[in-house]
Amino acid sequence: MSSEAATQGHPKGLAHHFETFEQQKESSFLGMWLFISQELMFFGGIFAAYVNYRVLYPDAFIAGSQQLDVGIGAANTIVLLCSSFTMVYAVWVAQSGYDGRHFRRLPVLGERLADNRWQIVLGLVGTLFFGTIFLVVKYFEYGSKFAHHLVPHWDFIPPVSSIPEPETTEIFFSLYFAMTGLHGLHMVVGMGIMVFMMIPMALRGAWDTNNHNFIEGFGLYWHFVDIVWIFLFPFLYLVGESVGKIT
Amino acid sequence: MAEHHGEHEHRLMPHVWNLLALFVLTLLTYGVALVHLGPLADLVALAIAFVKASLVILVFMHVKEASRLVKVTAFGGFFWVFLFFAYLIGDVMTRDNVTVYEGWQDPPRKEAKGPPPEHH
Numbered sequence: 324m325s326s327e328a329a330t331q332g333h334p335k336g337l338a339h340h341f342e343t344f345e346q347q348k349e350s351s352f353l354g355m356w357l358f359i360s361q362e363l364m365f366f367g368g369i370f371a372a373y374v375n376y377r378v379l380y381p382d383a384f385i386a387g388s389q390q391l392d393v394g395i396g397a398a399n400t401i402v403l404l405c406s407s408f409t410m411v412y413a414v415w416v417a418q419s420g421y422d423g424r425h426f427r428r429l430p431v432l433g434e435r436l437a438d439n440r441w442q443i444v445l446g447l448v449g450t451l452f453f454g455t456i457f458l459v460v461k462y463f464e465y466g467s468k469f470a471h472h473l474v475p476h477w478d479f480i481p482p483v484s485s486i487p488e489p490e491t492t493e494i495f496f497s498l499y500f501a502m503t504g505l506h507g508l509h510m511v512v513g514m515g516i517m518v519f520m521m522i523p524m525a526l527r528g529a530w531d532t533n534n535h536n537f538i539e540g541f542g543l544y545w546h547f548v549d550i551v552w553i554f555l556f557p558f559l560y561l562v563g564e565s566v567g568k569i570t
Numbered sequence: 571m572a573e574h575h576g577e578h579e580h581r582l583m584p585h586v587w588n589l590l591a592l593f594v595l596t597l598l599t600y601g602v603a604l605v606h607l608g609p610l611a612d613l614v615a616l617a618i619a620f621v622k623a624s625l626v627i628l629v630f631m632h633v634k635e636a637s638r639l640v641k642v643t644a645f646g647g648f649f650w651v652f653l654f655f656a657y658l659i660g661d662v663m664t665r666d667n668v669t670v671y672e673g674w675q676d677p678p679r680k681e682a683k684g685p686p687p688e689h690h
Contacts, residue, residue: 352640360647367651371658378662397600401593408589411630412582419580539632546630550623557599557615564603565611 336534344533351536355543366551369502373558376494382486387495388563390473390482392464396560399460400552406453407549413446413525414542417535443525443538447517450545454514461507468496475500483569499559506555509548516541579635588629595622 333339341347377384415421416439423445426436435441472480475497481489521538524530530538563569599618607614628634633644 349637349639352636353643356640356643356647360643360650363647363651367654370651371654374655374658375662378659393600393603397596400596404589404592404596407626407630408585411585415580415582415585419582543631546626549630550626553622553626554619556596557603557612557619561599561603561611561615564606565608566606 334533336531347534348536351540352543355540359543359547362547366505369498369505370554370558373498373502376498377562380488380491380494382569383488383491384495385563385566386483386486386489386569387492387499388559388561389568390471391499391560391563393560393564395460395464396556399457400556402453402457402460403549403552406450406457407546409446409449409453410542410545413443413450414535414539416442416446417530417538418532420532440525440528443530444522447522447525451514451517454510458507458510461503465500468500485570502555502559506548506551509551513541513545513548584629588625592622592625595625 334344337344337347341350416423420439421442422439423437423442426442427433429436436445468474469478471482472478473482473496475493479493479496481492483489483492486492521541524537595618599615602614602618603611605611627644627648631644633641636644
């Protein structure tokens with residue numbers, strides 16, 4: 324596409340159906356935000372199920388939430404925020420054309436990292452690193468639910484007995500697995516795109532200061548996944564902290 | 571780092587401050603949760619989550635610097651979720667409040683027989 328465009332006197336990185344880079348960028352962002360809007364409807368549905376059952380069985384949701392470890396949830400929030408920052412760093416490098424000159428003095432990999440392409444890769448690898456930590460923590464959290472017989476439809480024993488309908492705690496754990504599972508799936512998809520598409524694209528110099536819409540659009544997706552977690556954390560982990568322990 | 575670069579449109583430091591603000595808000599929501607605020611706890615946790623999401627949207631997702639069209643699109647998506655939840659909560663939380671007046675009788679059900687009567 325780019326070689327064909329170049330023969331027609333079109334600038335590198337500007338698709339033939341756009342007049343200017345501004346127009347190309349605007350069109351790319353608008354499309355990405357429309358995609359995110361439909362993702363909002365997608366996640367909105369499962370959050371609506373949560374709100375509905377939370378109103379119907381408030382005690383069960385408090386009791387269920389108290390089985391989760393708030394410290395782990397908060398730590399994972401910090402980890403995901405860090406991954407958002409490394410993502411925004413990669414986007415910033417692509418936007419500004421930063422050449423990584425401050426990294427030259429590093430004893431290890433210094434010469435390698437003093438390069439715009441490798442700086443983008445650094446941001447992406449950082450995002451993958453924090454994303455992996457998040458998923459590993461989630462793996463151990465899921466493991467502890469299996470160990471404590473808290474897996475709906477599989478091996479579920481109500482963790483409390485003093486509330487009116489203890490078996491309704493199963494609804495909370497159904498939603499817990501569905502919501503965190505859907506969120507985790509989005510992370511896995513995003514990490515796949517980073518490993519198999521974006522790191523190769525960054526290394527072959529697919530982006531410059533004029534056209535980096537792919538990485539910036541992906542950044543929007545990654546931050547959106549972060550926003551979903553920002554709401555999942557109070558919805559799932561903090562509910563039980565509002566009152567004393569239910570037994 | 572960004573200051574040395576010359577390009578004033580793309581600065582890194584706002585993102586660093588934004589990250590620190592998000593850390594502080596995460597610790598705040600965690601701390602507030604440990605206080606056992608009762609019914610207020612949900613409101614405070616939601617309010618903090620809204621502030622955090624807004625910071626991510628405006629700074630990390632560059633909506634602050636985006637065109638009006640992108641701003642409206644981004645706002646529209648989240649506003650739809652707000653309307654959805656407003657009506658949903660309005661429904662499920664008020665179902666027991668519906669008053670049936672004394673003397674009210676259900677209208678007699680019509681037996682469904684044959685084709686519907688013709689009107690002239």
